[in-house]
Amino acid sequence: MASPPDTSKTSKLERYNSYMRRVNSTKLLAASSKLLFRVTLLVALVLIFFFTLNYPPLSDHNHHIHTTHNLLSSTFYGGGPSWEKQVRHSSTPRRPHGFSILVTGAAGFVGTHCSLALKKRGDGVLGLDNFNSYYDPSLKRARQQLLTKHEIFIVEGDLNDAELLSKLFDIVPFTHILHLAAQAGVCYTMQNPQSYVSSNIAGFVNLLEVAKAADPQPSIVWASSSSVYGLNTQNPFSESHRTDQPASLYAAMKKVGEEIAHTYNHIYGLPITVLLFFTVYGP
Template identity: 75%
Template sequence: TPPPPLGVAPSATPPPGAAPTGRSACAPPPASAAPAASPSSSQAPPASWVPTSLPRSSAAATASLGSTISTRARQALLDRAGVFVVEGDVNDGPLLLKLFDVVPFTHVMHLAAQAGVRYAMTNPSSYVHSNVAGLVSVLEVAKSADPQPAVVWASSSSVYGLNSHVPFSEVDRTDRPASLYAATKKAGEEIAHVYNHIYGLAITGLRFFTVYGPWGRPDMAYFFFTRDILRSKPISIFEGPDHATVARCLAALDNAGKSTGSGGKKRGSAPLRVYNLGNTSPVAVSHLVSILEQLLKVKAVRNVVKMPRNGDVQFTHANISLAQRELGYHPTTDLNTGLKKFVRWYLEYYPTSSSKKGSRGGSSSAI
């Protein structure tokens, strides 16, 4: 059983000097739970026991964004869902073996990753460690488990890279990544093919596009745009060659979350599948900012700049017909409604943000 979305994302860019550790930044388990570091077969946790891997640097990164994560609020959500969180590294093979020895997992949802295209230029090894080695570690323990679980893992729309054929379809070429992050996710899809072919693992990769909403990643543009608009800090909006618009295919977190669970359903023997989870209507980043201005009732200080050569792409656009047909995926939340939910949550979760209007500093950048 996957945990509800957490307030700290595994992909938040660490501040200067911090290095991802692959350890969990989650709250400790309830006092009544078995110790996280020493699971034993004599005291099996509930079936919703969830090992997770979130870099500790994520917490520091979130703090550097001018926010304080409420451990108590996150823990309350987990407690209500009956989820037991184990702090650990997905590359810790003995720990993973112990977890599978204690609990006969039927499904694995592997969402831990080092995400974001730009940080890869600063700390490339963290992407290989988390996205390549981490996936292999999970598949290694899953291949020999009894029962053998269905595995759902987070691929990315970034695998489409420099593909110019739109909308992006699962059958399109994905051999021209634009960033190291994209390359590690492409490598993950090839690794999944090997484990399906040799060991018969049922593996589903979900190519998430720009997922947004409450409890989202603090390093995402809509998130730090909101923060900086409230503080009257300048935001940078990228534009492509010849003033071309930069656009993103956005997927509301509640819509994407439902289909993440659906991806674990087995159909036939040992399927190997990938699905796009996005939307059918890309949104210009400038339009996203306009909606945030309306919801926050604050005018953004905009700086329009040329898109740097840092691994970002000018546009994303998903063909979601396969996910609609096989997963029942229907992105029913429109952008205005989704951002309204996010803004309401943000103002409740970070109540001090709105009181910092007028503070000045470096501008945030877009994607």
């Protein structure tokens, strides 16, 4: 008669086999994890290497942006040496002890006539105008052509461009500034006051900042307005009359400009003469 199977040995064998499978599975999982880690690390290194070759570091990137900006600025301002030559030629006086004068708003009515008169006198004149569209730009372009015929170069730029203003003063030691540029129009201040803040106040401060740092400092003649007399009812107007009761935002901003001019004169000794223009008319 056959003896029954030894179930205890079978059970031990099964447990052993089960244990070995778990051990092998653990080893396989560990090996797979190591392999996956190595593959991931290798891919990461490849990606880092790729981006290092194709993209500059952040500082270099910022330098690249700055360099590109300078190149664009140089192109906008006329392309470098040729543009600077025009600026110098226009600003050079033709009479002994003549002035070198920067005329802002040179394409305007007053600016054009003043530029022509100064050039005829033998002074060096450089214009600056942003050719905005408040008045007909084609009229300003026609005046630009007229000034060009008289060897007066107009730089197309904005008073708020401090880089441009600094560049002009680096090129030319201006003796005088005739500051006529401004956002014009009394009624328009009610529609777009920010335009006046930008041009008539911020732009003016930019110009004064550059002028105060110049050596020697240029003398400045600035166009304010008779509108600063505001609600004054005394006639005829006098320099002694009050100008602290403006009747429009335009007048208020011109008055602010006068106070700014006084402050720069008081603190920095910047020589400034303020003119109060009444209604200007002509052909």
